[in-house]
Amino acid sequence: MDLEGRNRRVFNRLGGPSAAPPPNATKTQKVCYHWRAGKCSRFPCPFLHRELPYPSGATSAAANGSGAPKPFADDSGFSSPAPRRGPNFNNNHNNSWGRMGDNKVVRKTEKVCNYWVQGNCNYGERCKFLHSWNLGEGFTLLNHLDGHQKVVTGIALPAGMDKLYTGSQDETVRAWDTNTGQCMGVLNLGGEVGCMISEGPWLFVGITNVVKAWNTQTNQEISLSGPVGQVYSMVVGNDLLFAGTQDGTILVWKFNAVTNSFEPAASLKGHTLAVVSLVVGANRLYSGSMDHSIKAWSLETLQCLQTLTEHTNVVMSLLCWEQFLLSCSLDKTIKVWVATENGNLEVTFTHNEEHGLLNLRGMPDSESKPVLLCACNDNSVRLYDLPSFSEKGKIFAKQEIRAIEVGPGGLFFTGDGTGFRVWKWVEPVPKP
Known part of the structure; x- marks a missing residue:
């Protein structure tokens, strides 16, 4: 292509x-x-x-103000985008995508000093390499919590809890006290964690051939059978739990409050390879797959509405922001999609990276401006202002960063093969 x-x-x-x-x-x-x-x-x-x-x-978004970036609707990392545009929706708002703002990162050699990592760099501030795990202003590292033996693939904060949960390919889930940072317990699952999400008090963990569901308030445990192979992605929408599996199927469950259980509701077929990313927005479910495609499904009928084939490699992550759908892929691109007059999605902007992309998350910074966090397969996370894609900073790690999660109060988390780090947006230092 x-x-x-x-x-x-x-x-x-x-x-x-x-x-x-x-x-x-x-x-x-x-x-x-x-x-x-x-x-x-x-x-x-x-x-x-x-x-x-x-x-x-x-008329345009720049002229009427509709193109101004808005903060995300909540602290969950997913927005509730506006409904699909009507016949009077203005096309000119696309001009704001990719326009560089004034927020430029002051660059140093973008490589972490290996001697500093080992604690024995003799050059100090004279070293031409970074003595830091991040580059850029406006955010800071609060803590690094280790314990997992392999890459962290999921981070979740159930509602109303003072605990954070992490899942890993080392076949364990760990619970962490958010006040002390101490590990409160380790659960051995007997299988690699492919993904993990929380919804209300429920914690959902996807492993091979099953989804584990825990009620963190009552300690009730439920095993949802049906997946074939690893469960790579999950999302909740319209009171339904969706799980993307290794065989390309999206399984659907609905919670029955009477029996306090999850009942199978549907099985969505169409992808030819594993479904590795799911997101809900504008009354649709979007799925990204190893078959390089994105499918849009109606949340009401659960029917496939459109198949998008512009990516040339695995579609690793999806994100809804306002009326836009953002997708990232191992083909080293982030694509921004918007609905046409007939409701179908088309690419309105493509951002290119030097490396394949693994994960997307969105959140407001300390000034309530929307920021996109992009994990790349060179052991880094890029931070961009939206919609300009002006670079705001970078985060580095020893190993691949496969999990990013957003918390309350400007907190966000990145998980790699050594554990996970806790970051926080802070007020920028005024320039003299």
Whole structure:
């Protein structure tokens, strides 16, 4: 598939150099190509480092304020996006995607010092490598909790609890006291944890051939049978529990309050390989698969509404933000989707990374501005402002970061093969 050609076309649709300029544009009014990409090093630059005004009479998100970023609806990392747009929805809001803001990260050599990690770097502040697990301002590391022997694949904070739970490929779930950071207990499951989520008091853990459900308030335990192979992803929507499995099936259960149990409700088939990502938004379920596709399902009828095939590798994670769907893949891209007039999704922007992407989460920073957290398979997490994709910072780890979770009060968590780290958004230091 012509991936480079597609990215060029998307960029042109966003107002790139091959797009037609406004009627009143002159040679000196051309917007700098490199500035749009956030890489202009010319000073002075003969081209504009700002956007041209819209033609008179045109409406746009920039003109009417609808394109301004809004914080996520809650602290869960998932938003409740606005309903799909109606016939009067304005296309021009797409121009805000990918436009670099003023928030640039001051770069140092983006590699953590191996000697510093081992505690014996003699260069101190003169070392050209990082003596820190993060780069950027506005967030800080609070704690690093270890104990798992293999990569952490799930982090969950059940409602009303003072405990945090982590699941790992070492076949265990650990409970942590959120006040002291101490491990309160270890549960051996006899199988690798593929994913873990919480909904209300319930903790759901996906392992091979089964979903384990625990009520953290009553200690009730239920085993949900039916999955074939590993359970890689789960989500709750419309009072239903969805689980993506290794054989490409999405299993559905509904909670029966009378019997206090989960009853099988449906089995969604369509993917040809494992379903590794699920998200709910705008009354739809979206599923990403190892077959490189995304499917949109109606939450009301549980029927497949559309299949998206623009990714060229595994679709690892999905996120709903406002009226947009964001997807990331091992093909090294993040794609932003928006509904057309007939309700179908199309790509409105593509962001390229140097490495494959593993996970997406969204949350507001200390100034209530939306931030996208992207885990890459080079043992790092990138932080971007939305919708500009202006780089805000980076987080580094010794091993792959497979789990990201968002907590209350500006907290967020990253899990890798050595345990998990606790981070917090803080007020930026005012510049003198």
